Amino acid sequence: MKKMQLEICCGTTCYMLGANRLLNIENEMPSDLRGKTDVRALPCMGLCNEKELAGAPYVKLNGHVIENATAEKIYAKMRELLEA
Amino acid sequence: MYSQLFVEMESFQFTKTGQAACGDDIQIKVLKDENRYLAVLSDGLGSGVKAHVLANMTTTMALRYLQSNMDTLQSVETIMDSLPVCEVRKISYSTFSMIDLRLGGITRIVEMGNPPYIQLRGDREVPPLKHETIVSNHWPDRQVECYELKMEPGDRLIVCSDGVTQSGLGEGPQYRFGWRRSGEMAYAQEKIAANPEISSYALARSIAYQAYRISRNTCKDDISCMVIYMRKPRVMRLLTGPPFHKDHDNEFARRADLGEAHTIVCGGTTANILERVTGRKVEIDIAKLQLSDNLPPPGRLPEVAMVTEGILTLTRVYQALENNEPADKLPTAGRKIIEMMMQHDKIEFIVGTKVNEAHQDPSLPQDLELRRGIIRRISAALNQKFRKETEITFF
Incomplete structure (x- = not known):
């Protein structure tokens, strides 16, 4: 995949x-998500x-912007994209 | 021709083994408006703190007299008359070398008791244009050697204390009279032949270390070596901040054309402008990232030595310069910027002045300074503390 x-x-x-705190995220991912990014x-x-966005830090996952990004938000978005 | 030259003046010292302070002192002053480069190296009588005080008084006075163009004999006599008298030896004593280098003009060297200077053009010794010995009426047993010489681009002057020329004294037949000036010169010539561009600091350090090694890794006397090297300046350029007007982006980006070893880009938006104009991409290697760095990781862009984040990195660089922090204690981005600055003589700052409003958000955990201010302060620190030439261009 x-x-x-x-x-x-x-x-x-x-x-x-x-x-x-997100730069080391690859090594900290839960086992079901590891190696998938x-x-x-x-x-x-x-x-x-960008005034309409909620605030830094920003990350993009496959082009989707995640505002006020945290590891948990990134994991949730990853799972959402995996299921889709 | 001479106005384009840079005079690199650096020194290296070892303190006599067992002493807390170095009994030699070196002071340097650049009078930019007069194109004059002044330096004094003094060796105080004895060693330790007392010798340091004598040496420091001598360099301080000598530098003032040089600066004010006072008559040589009068300067020397005043220095000798003012030094405190040593309780043990009942004499006031320091030896010294005073250098007054004038770009494009005559360089004058005055020596009292110090080993004679060495002038090298490449690895060839150059004799002085004029040499005379004068004797003071106050101090008839002391001779003052006055030299006039011409420094050409690429020339070096080497000045040292007798800790260098007398190193190794008594260490076997080879050093019956110590390393001597001839040994020191042959060593310097060998170093220059092997590396014709060797920096003043590297050469001074190398000579001092050799003197130390000859003495079987101890210092029987304080060892000081100063090297003055007149050469074309090494220029680097630091680009930071987006230009105030977007139409100036292309012109701004074109300034990153000094070559890979001489260009640094500081700032995310700045990096984006370069990416857009050059069509190349910044690569940030997070695999090597150390989380303890506390500075964003640096990236690579072809034809640029390094791309870093802007304000946080530059603020850290300023703090390190101001507090004399050793560069190797800094996170990668800061360390590399400082190392590059130290390897160059002239640092050109190309500064975009557009303010990122997000940086003014009061909820940020740390105050962020305006780029203009921090660059001005870095520039002043480089100028005053490290004798670097700096130039700031705003966009």
């Missing part, structure tokens, strides 16, 4: 608001000034 693409924004705002860091996605 094709791996999901997980992109983590490492711009200043995202990094300060929690992206730093390619994790990449990006310099800045430029989403921090």
Whole structure:
């Protein structure tokens, strides 16, 4: 199966608001999700000034933006995409 | 021709084994407006704290007199008259070398009691244009050697304390009179022949270490070596921040053309602009990431040495420069920026001034400074503390 693409924004705002804790996510994933993603860091996605979005940190999973991203939110989205 | 040159002045010292302070002192001052580079190396009588005080008084006074163009003999006599008298030896004593290098002009060196300087053009010794010995009426037993010489691009001056030339004294027949100036010069010539671009710091360090090794890894005296190297400046460029007007993005990105070893990009949006203009992608290697870094991981972009995050990284760099923190204690991104700055003589900052509103959000856990301010402060620190030439261009 094709791996999901997980992109983590490492711009200043995202990094300060929690992206730093997501960079090691591949090693911390629950066993059912491990090995199913390619994790990449990006310099800045430029989403921090988008007023309609809820806030940093931002990650993208297969192009879907996850706002106020946490590991749990990422896992939930991964499961949702896996089921779909 | 001379206005484009950079004068690299660096030194390395070892303190006499068992002493808490180095009895030699070196002071350097650059008078940019006059194109003058002043340096004084002094060796105080004895060793330890007392010698350091004598040496430090000497360098401080000598530097002032050089700066104010005071007559040589008068300067030397005033220094000798002012030094406190040693209780043990009943003399006031320090030896010193004073250097007044003028870009494009005559360089003057005044020595009293110190080993004679060495001028090398490539690995060839260059004799002075003029040499005279003067004797003070106050101190008839002390001779002052005055030299005039011409420094050409690529020339080096090596000045040291007698801890270098007398190293190894008594260590077997080879060193019956110590390493001597001839041994020191042959060693420097060998180092330069092997590495013609060797930096002042590397050469000074290498000479001092050799003197230390010759003395069987102890210092019987304080060892100081200073190297002055006149050469074309090594220029690096740091691009940070998106330009205020978006139409300037292309022009801004074009400034990243100094070559891979000389260009750094700091800032996510800045990196995005370069990606867009050059059509290349930034790769961030998170596999090697250390979580204890506390700075976002650096990335790679072809033809650029490194891409880093902006404000947090630059703030950390500023703190390290200001507090003299060793670069190797810093997270990767900060360490590499400082290492590159130290390897270059001139640092050009290309600064986009657009403010990222998200950085002003009061809910951020840390205050973020404006880029302009932090770059100005980095520039001032490099300038004042590390004698780097800096230039800031705003976009």
